[in-house]
Amino acid sequence: MSFLTIVFALLFYAATAILVIGIGYRISTYAKAPAPLKIPTTPAPTTKPGVVLRLFREVVFFESLFKGSKWTWLFSMLFHAGLALVLLRHVRYFQHDVWLPIQLIQPFGIYAGFALALGLIGLFMRRILVDRVRYISAPSDYLMLILLFLIGLSGLAMKFVVHTDVIAVKDFFLGLMTFSWSPLPADFLLIVHLLLVAILMIIFPFSKLLHAPGIFFSPSRNQVDDSREKRHIAPWAKQLEE
Amino acid sequence: MLGSIGLKRLIGLAVAGLMAALAATAHAGSEWVTEGSRAEGLDSCVIDDTEKMRRNHMDYLVHQRDDVVRRGGRGSQYKLAECVNCHTAEDAAGHAIPIDDEGQFCASCHNYMAVNVNCFQCHRKVPEEE
Numbered sequence: 442m443s444f445l446t447i448v449f450a451l452l453f454y455a456a457t458a459i460l461v462i463g464i465g466y467r468i469s470t471y472a473k474a475p476a477p478l479k480i481p482t483t484p485a486p487t488t489k490p491g492v493v494l495r496l497f498r499e500v501v502f503f504e505s506l507f508k509g510s511k512w513t514w515l516f517s518m519l520f521h522a523g524l525a526l527v528l529l530r531h532v533r534y535f536q537h538d539v540w541l542p543i544q545l546i547q548p549f550g551i552y553a554g555f556a557l558a559l560g561l562i563g564l565f566m567r568r569i570l571v572d573r574v575r576y577i578s579a580p581s582d583y584l585m586l587i588l589l590f591l592i593g594l595s596g597l598a599m600k601f602v603v604h605t606d607v608i609a610v611k612d613f614f615l616g617l618m619t620f621s622w623s624p625l626p627a628d629f630l631l632i633v634h635l636l637l638v639a640i641l642m643i644i645f646p647f648s649k650l651l652h653a654p655g656i657f658f659s660p661s662r663n664q665v666d667d668s669r670e671k672r673h674i675a676p677w678a679k680q681l682e683e
Numbered sequence: 684m685l686g687s688i689g690l691k692r693l694i695g696l697a698v699a700g701l702m703a704a705l706a707a708t709a710h711a712g713s714e715w716v717t718e719g720s721r722a723e724g725l726d727s728c729v730i731d732d733t734e735k736m737r738r739n740h741m742d743y744l745v746h747q748r749d750d751v752v753r754r755g756g757r758g759s760q761y762k763l764a765e766c767v768n769c770h771t772a773e774d775a776a777g778h779a780i781p782i783d784d785e786g787q788f789c790a791s792c793h794n795y796m797a798v799n800v801n802c803f804q805c806h807r808k809v810p811e812e813e
Binding site: 533537539543544547548604606607608611 | 737738739741742792794795796797798799
């Protein structure tokens with residue numbers, strides 16, 4: 442077992458633990474955060490199914506972003522939809538027998554890689570070229586885009602420039618999951634790709650990327666606009682009433 | 684709260700578990716060859732180094748088309764027909780089984796990785812009749 446394999450095996454165990462526990466902790470704090478006021482952004486749905494539909498449109502189509510900025514929406518959509526397909530394409534590394542939908546998605550996942558990179562370039566240009574966005578951009582805003590872009594670039598390079606041994610990579614990850622380790626090929630692009638992904642997993646619970654679980658807990662999006670029918674009272678305020 | 688002794692024990696267990704995982708690691712090796720194929724009786728690939736072929740066959744086989752069709756080149760060392768001749772098995776009746784059938788030479792790895800093989804829409808998938 443090579444030193445490289447041991448380092449990466451431990452790295453991915455640690456990164457997975459930090460990602461899962463970190464996001465779990467964040468979600469628990471989001472879920473426990475008080476929402477004392479009724480503040481859905483109007484016009485808002487007046488029923489619960491309506492809220493579910495609104496959140497669905499928000500998460501899948503980025504509705505409010507579309508209303509706010511068409512350019513940002515375009516690049517954002519390119520990036521997120523690309524990322525979703527690329528992630529689905531990567532599921533083949535974690536299943537011994539690959540599901541049929543994952544098999545069918547493979548060719549689309551390749552094009553999605555380009556959409557992802559294009560979207561990231563657009564979002565990066567936005568931070569540089571739009572004055573008011575540049576003014577409020579912090580280093581982490583740029584670094585996240587650069588990190589994701591380098592992950593995409595190294596992945597695309599492995600597809601189109603220098604192949605890696607995908608069978609060995611799959612054996613490595615299945616080995617991690619079944620605790621029977623298998624060697625990782627020492628290919629430069631693969632090492633860079635996996636190292637950056639591990640970094641992404643580790644900083645995810647401490648970064649702006651938490652908007653992924655966070656959007657579901659946004660009071661201005663997830664509340665029912667029924668303040669005229671029902672008095673809204675936070676649990677802690679109820680105690681004071683009695 | 685975990686006491687310091689409990690924490691040490693936990694770390695000790697984790698390390699022991701990792702060591703056990705390391706010890707249990709026996710790499711099966713990608714020694715795949717189709718049972719009953721001519722290749723089974725050989726030590727290595729006759730075209731090139733076996734490991735090299737496993738990793739790079741896609742680069743060797745693809746993109747010969749322009750060379751063959753436009754420049755009349757037949758000089759490549761790597762010929763799909765040779766792969767097919769050597770790596771197909773026969774069924775009970777003595778007929779060759781297509782090389783991209785489930786569980787056969789191409790399909791075994793390509794299905795594992797969900798990689799589509801589109802060679803055989805044009806190329807033959809059984810050895811040439813002798």
